[in-house]
Amino acid sequence: MRISRDQAQQNHDRVVTTAARMFRERGFDGVAVGDLMKAAGFTHGGFYNHFKSKEALSAQALDQAFRQMDDHRAGMESLDDLLVQYLSEAACRAPGKACPAAALAGDVSRQGEPVKQVFAEGFERMVESMAARLPEGPRARGEAIALLSRMAGALALARAMPESSELGREVLAAALESCRADAARLTGEANQNPRS
Template identity: 50%
Template sequence: MRISREEAQRNRERIRKVSGELFRERGFDGVAVSDLMKAAGLTHGGFYNHFPSKSALAAAALEDAFRRMAAERAGARSLDELLRGYLAREAREAPARACPAPSLAAETARGAPEVRQAFAEGLEELIGTVERLLPENGDGEERRRRAAGIVARMAGAMMLSRAVPDEHPLADELLAAGWPEGRGDGG
């Protein structure tokens, strides 16, 4: 049975969204294509009608996850507001709905070029968001360097915080350490 282009596009978007969540939760290698398609409510056999490979899907899912995160963060009026959401306990405990950088950086480093490119583009957008929220002092190069450092600190703090048990005091201490100048309450 053939489906319309519109339905095919909706299916593709559903696969991207579900895959982005599952990849952030379990990693690229922790999810089989059959599991991704089942979670999207589709059959395994239809996968290659939408994506030429799992790597192509991983790249598309990263693009989608970073785009969704950017849309959520677009309304941030200050760096503190952005950090409060990014470095929240809720984000630590729900990686499937949070930034893909802390969840997938290590796997992406060993991934296909298209996956690494999608990751880089997502990070570029996040760095740009942070740069926009920085005070208007310093030249462009300095602001860019500072924004990149803040993003690295944010993602690193979240990654390390997730690596220890939630109930361990270090988990919240690491979230708080992700704030520039040591601000934050970890929650």
């Protein structure tokens, strides 16, 4: 029985959405195609009706994960809101819904160029979004990269520890304090040196 193009697209989208979540939870190599298709509600054999390879799916799922983060960041009122939510224990314990940079950077380093390219494009959008939240100036991009690197690193480290680990909570709290201090410093510098 043939399905409509709309239904085929919905099925495709469901597989990509499921993969975006599962890859962030388990990594690319931690998700077998059969398990992924079963979680999406399809048979293993249907995979190749939608994707040439697991790498092709990985690239699409990673793109979707970054776009979900783009949408989430767009709804944030302030830089502090972003910092607090990103470095929260809730984000730490829900990698399937959280930042793909923190969840998948290590995995992406072992993937092919198409996946690496999608990662670079997604992280670039994160940098642009963060830089737009900082005072304008020649250092905004570099400061945005530094903040995001610290945030993603802290989240990845905290996730690597048992949920009961006090050290994991300390990592998140220290990163939040450090990022907040840098944001305040940058804002203070901008207020002391307003553009003419």
